[in-house]
Amino acid sequence: MxxxxxxxxxxxxxxxxxxxxxxxxxxxxxxxxxxxxxxxxxxxxxxxxxxxxxxxxxxxxxxxxxxxxxxxxxxxxxxxxxxxxxxxxxxxxxxxxxxxxxxxxxxxxxxxxxxxxxxxxxxxxxxxxxxxxxxxxxxxxxxxxxxxxxxxxxxxxxxxxxxxxxxxxxxxxxxxxxxxxxxxxxxxxxxxxxxxxxxxxxxxxxxxxxxxxxxxxxxxxxxxxxxxxxxxxxxxxxxxxxxxxxxxxxxxxxxxxxxxxxLVGALTLHDGRVPLATRRVDAEEASARLNAARKALGAGTDPIDRSLVDGALIELAVARSVVDETIEVPVSIAHIDGICWVATPLEVFSSTAASLGAGRTVRLLGCVDGYLGYLPDAAAVKADTYEARTALFAPEAEPAFRIALERLLTLIHPSLTLETP
Structure with missing residues (x-):
C-alpha cells in the first residue's frame, strides 16, 4: 500500500x-x-x-x-x-x-x-x-x-x-x-x-x-x-x-x-503550453464604443451598464496595446487518484470547465502563475459581453484551448477520457 x-x-x-x-x-x-x-x-x-x-x-x-x-x-x-x-x-x-x-x-x-x-x-x-x-x-x-x-x-x-x-x-x-x-x-x-x-x-x-x-x-x-x-x-x-x-x-x-x-496513489504534475490566437481591436471603434457605453449608463447605476463602461475602458487599452499574434498559455495539471487540477493564468468560463468535466473530475482553475485575462466562450462573444470586450484572445481561442486540454488530459491518464456509468 x-x-x-x-x-x-x-x-x-x-x-x-x-x-x-x-x-x-x-x-x-x-x-x-x-x-x-x-x-x-x-x-x-x-x-x-x-x-x-x-x-x-x-x-x-x-x-x-x-x-x-x-x-x-x-x-x-x-x-x-x-x-x-x-x-x-x-x-x-x-x-x-x-x-x-x-x-x-x-x-x-x-x-x-x-x-x-x-x-x-x-x-x-x-x-x-x-x-x-x-x-x-x-x-x-x-x-x-x-x-x-x-x-x-x-x-x-x-x-x-x-x-x-x-x-x-x-x-x-x-x-x-x-x-x-x-x-x-x-x-x-x-x-x-x-x-x-x-x-x-x-x-x-x-x-x-x-x-x-x-x-x-x-x-x-x-x-x-x-x-x-x-x-x-x-x-x-x-x-x-x-x-x-x-x-x-x-x-x-x-x-x-x-x-x-x-485518495490513494501517486501525486503527479504535468506542464504544457497552449498557443492561442489573439484579437485585433481598432482603437477608433473602441473609443466610439466607450462613448456609447457611457451615454447608455448616464447617471444610472445598472450593474450591467456599469460593467460595459468598465469593459469599454479596458477594450480601448487593449486596442492601444502591443500584443503578439499568438500567446503561449502555460498550463499545469496536478493529478492524484483520478482528480485533476488544471491550473491556468486565465479567467476561464464555466462552460469550458463543464466540457472538460464530462464523466471525470477536472477542476479548472484561473489566475495561477500569471494573468492573461478572460477566455470567453462563443455565447459571450456573440452577446458582446464585458468579458468578450476585454479579452486579449480571438473568438476561436476558447475551442482551441478545450481541444488542447483534452489532449493533455489524455496523455496524463488515458482513463480520464472515459465516461463513467
Whole structure:
C-alpha cells in the first residue's frame, strides 16, 4: 500500500503596511486603500508524495503577474528545496493591492512599490518555512459539495445557480488539518466604491471554517468563474454580505468532509503550453464604443451598464496595446487518484470547465502563475459581453484551448477520457 503523503500547511497576514492603490476595478481609478476591512492572507500547502514535492501558494490579490509569481516561487524553493514544484494562485479579490502588481493587464496598472513587494516576499518566505516544518503523515480525501445561493451568470440578470466546489481535505491524527478549496465564483461582493483591503467572500469562508475546525488551514483557489459572480445573488455590497456568502461555501464544505472519498496513489504534475490566437481591436471603434457605453449608463447605476463602461475602458487599452499574434498559455495539471487540477493564468468560463468535466473530475482553475485575462466562450462573444470586450484572445481561442486540454488530459491518464456509468 502506498504510504500517505507528508503534508504541511501554514498561513499568515500579508496586508501591506505601506499605503497603496487597490486593484481589480478599472472604474475605481488610482484610489488608495483607506482602511483594512479584513486582513489579506497567504497560505502555503506542501504535499510530499512519491518523489514529488508540490507547494500551492495562495495569495489574496486580483492577480499574480508572471514576474511576481516567479519571485514568490523562488523564495518558497529557498525554504522547501530547489526541486520543489510551486504553483502560485491569486484569489482574484478586487480589494487587494495594485502596487504589488504594476501593469498586469491592459487597463490595469499602477506604480510598482518594490518595498511593498519585498515585504510580501518575506511574509511568504516565513509562511513557507512554517508549512515545511509542520509536515506530517496525512490522509487525503476528496469531496465536491454543491453550493446554492452564491453564484449566478453575471452578463444578464439571473437567478442563482448551483455550483460544485472542489475540496481536498487533509487529515492527520484524525484531525482536519487543512483544506484546498476551489470555487467557480468571482470574489467581488465589495464593489468599486469600496476602498478597504479585503479578501472578500473567501475571507468569510476561511473564518467560518476556522470557527468550525479551530486551527485548520484553508488554501483558496479561483475556479472557472469567468462568467459567474455574486452580482445578482448578493443582498448588498457590504463586508457582512461577503461573510454571509463565504459562510454558504463553508457550510457545504463542513457537511461534505465526513463523507469525502479517500485518495490513494501517486501525486503527479504535468506542464504544457497552449498557443492561442489573439484579437485585433481598432482603437477608433473602441473609443466610439466607450462613448456609447457611457451615454447608455448616464447617471444610472445598472450593474450591467456599469460593467460595459468598465469593459469599454479596458477594450480601448487593449486596442492601444502591443500584443503578439499568438500567446503561449502555460498550463499545469496536478493529478492524484483520478482528480485533476488544471491550473491556468486565465479567467476561464464555466462552460469550458463543464466540457472538460464530462464523466471525470477536472477542476479548472484561473489566475495561477500569471494573468492573461478572460477566455470567453462563443455565447459571450456573440452577446458582446464585458468579458468578450476585454479579452486579449480571438473568438476561436476558447475551442482551441478545450481541444488542447483534452489532449493533455489524455496523455496524463488515458482513463480520464472515459465516461463513467
Amino acid at each position: 502506498t504510504p500517505g503523503p507528508l503534508v504541511g500547511a501554514a498561513h499568515g497576514v500579508i496586508t501591506p503596511s505601506r499605503p497603496g492603490p487597490l486593484a481589480g476595478y478599472a472604474a475605481r481609478g488610482p484610489v488608495l486603500a483607506t482602511s483594512t476591512i479584513d486582513d489579506l492572507e497567504a497560505t502555503v500547502l506542501v504535499l510530499d508524495r512519491v518523489g514529488l514535492r508540490l507547494a500551492w501558494v495562495t495569495i489574496d490579490c486580483v492577480a499574480v503577474p508572471t514576474a511576481l509569481a516567479k519571485r514568490l516561487a523562488s523564495v518558497v524553493r529557498d525554504e522547501l528545496g530547489a526541486g520543489t514544484r510551486v504553483l502560485v494562485a491569486a484569489s482574484h479579490t478586487h480589494s487587494g493591492p495594485a502596487h504589488w502588481l504594476g501593469r498586469f493587464a491592459p487597463g490595469h496598472e499602477a506604480p510598482l512599490d518594490r518595498l511593498a513587494v519585498d515585504e510580501l516576499l518575506e511574509h511568504v518566505r516565513v509562511i513557507a518555512a512554517e508549512a515545511f516544518h509542520r509536515r506530517q503523515p496525512s490522509d487525503l480525501s476528496w469531496a465536491e459539495p454543491i453550493v446554492r445561493g452564491l453564484a449566478a451568470p453575471r452578463a444578464v440578470a439571473s437567478e442563482a445557480i448551483p455550483i460544485r466546489v472542489g475540496v481536498l481535505a487533509i487529515h492527520a491524527g484524525g484531525v482536519l488539518r487543512a483544506v484546498l478549496v476551489d470555487a467557480p465564483c468571482h470574489p467581488t461582493v465589495l464593489g468599486a466604491e469600496s476602498t478597504g483591503w479585503s479578501a472578500d467572500w473567501p475571507g468569510g469562508l476561511r473564518r467560518a471554517l476556522r470557527a468550525a475546525h479551530p486551527g485548520v488551514e484553508v488554501a483558496f483557489l479561483n475556479g472557472a468563474c469567468g462568467d459567474l459572480s455574486t452580482r445578482f445573488t448578493r443582498r448588498d455590497s457590504s463586508a457582512a454580505e461577503a461573510d454571509r456568502l463565504g459562510g454558504l461555501v463553508a457550510e457545504a464544505i463542513i457537511e461534505s468532509v465526513p463523507n469525502a472519498r479517500p
